[in-house]
Amino acid sequence: MQMTKLAALIVMVLIVLPSCSQKLAITPTVAEIESVGLTALHGQDAASVQQLLKWAEHGNSVAKRELGLVYATVPQKQAEAVYWLEQGAQAGDSEAEFAFAEVLYKGRLSLKADRQRAWYWYELSANKGHAKASFMLARMAKYGEGVPKNPSLSVEWLQKASDQGNAQAMFLLSNAYASGEGVRTDQIKSREWLERAAEADYPVAIQALAMELDQGGQHHGDDALRSRHLIKEASDERLLRWNKYQ
Numbered sequence: 001m002q003m004t005k006l007a008a009l010i011v012m013v014l015i016v017l018p019s020c021s022q023k024l025a026i027t028p029t030v031a032e033i034e035s036v037g038l039t040a041l042h043g044q045d046a047a048s049v050q051q052l053l054k055w056a057e058h059g060n061s062v063a064k065r066e067l068g069l070v071y072a073t074v075p076q077k078q079a080e081a082v083y084w085l086e087q088g089a090q091a092g093d094s095e096a097e098f099a100f101a102e103v104l105y106k107g108r109l110s111l112k113a114d115r116q117r118a119w120y121w122y123e124l125s126a127n128k129g130h131a132k133a134s135f136m137l138a139r140m141a142k143y144g145e146g147v148p149k150n151p152s153l154s155v156e157w158l159q160k161a162s163d164q165g166n167a168q169a170m171f172l173l174s175n176a177y178a179s180g181e182g183v184r185t186d187q188i189k190s191r192e193w194l195e196r197a198a199e200a201d202y203p204v205a206i207q208a209l210a211m212e213l214d215q216g217g218q219h220h221g222d223d224a225l226r227s228r229h230l231i232k233e234a235s236d237e238r239l240l241r242w243n244k245y246q
Contacts, residue, residue: 028055030062037066041073056084061091065099078109089121097125098133105136105145115146126160134161135169142182151182162193167200174205 028036033055040048049070055063068085071077085103088096101121107113119140125133138157141150155176161169170193176183177190194212197205 028060028063033060033062033066037063037070040066040070056087059091061088061093061096064088064091065093065096068096069099072103072109082109082111089124094125094128094130094133097121097128098130101125101133101136105140115140117146119146126157129164131161131164131166131169134164135166137161138169138172153182155182162196165200167197167202167205170194170197170200171202171205171208 033052036048036051039045040052049067052063052067052070056067064084065088068081068083068088071081071084074081082103085096085100089100098121101118103109103111104114104121105118119137122133122136122140126137134157138154138161140146141157142154143149147153155173158169158173158176162173174190174193174197175181177186177193179185191212194205194209198209
């Protein structure tokens with residue numbers, strides 16, 4: 001009797017293991033899903049859309065996000081776009097959280113703007129390291145969008161976005177330290193963040209640093225040559241890369 005049960009158990013294992021191995025083998029990577037998403041988005045390729053749908057229906061959070069982004073470009077699919085972006089966000093995908101927050105903040109895909117809900121999803125995304133989400137929270141706190149106006153909270157999120165690598169946040173954090181808005185005035189930190197924003201190729205910061213160098217100042221010498229180089233660099237960056245900061 002025991003041998004019969006053991007034999008049955010062995011048979012069950014032999015049946016289950018191949019199916020598990022096959023399932024693991026066909027599990028797509030994030031890069032693979034995003035590649036299919038790009039094909040679906042730019043080529044409106046039906047097979048790619050169906051593949052995303054298949055993955056999304058099986059619970060893949062990245063596929064849900066990519067499918068939502070694809071449907072967002074199709075006027076007749078706006079409801080589906082909202083559904084899948086929200087599903088991806090609820091599944092914990094930080095890019096989906098950010099994308100869904102953007103929809104709510106701007107009132108897209110036939111939804112009315114809802115800044116309070118947008119804050120919720122931006123914050124979830126920001127706390128997972130999404131620099132643009134942190135920057136949006138800084139903006140919302142500064143202007144009182146979705147939350148009470150709070151300059152100190154705005155600076156906190158500017159700091160977080162800067163630490164996460166957002167060059168525009170670095171520049172605005174520099175301005176905050178220079179003016180003392182939401183934080184104690186600190187000209188040394190202001191200059192440090194201005195330098196970092198310029199090093200990150202943010203055109204406005206490059207130009208502002210060039211102007212400081214040209215005029216001279218308490219914490220640095222007059223470096224006219226560097227100023228001229230920075231002004232030229234700022235002009236080039238505006239022409240080549242400005243759109244990435246909008």
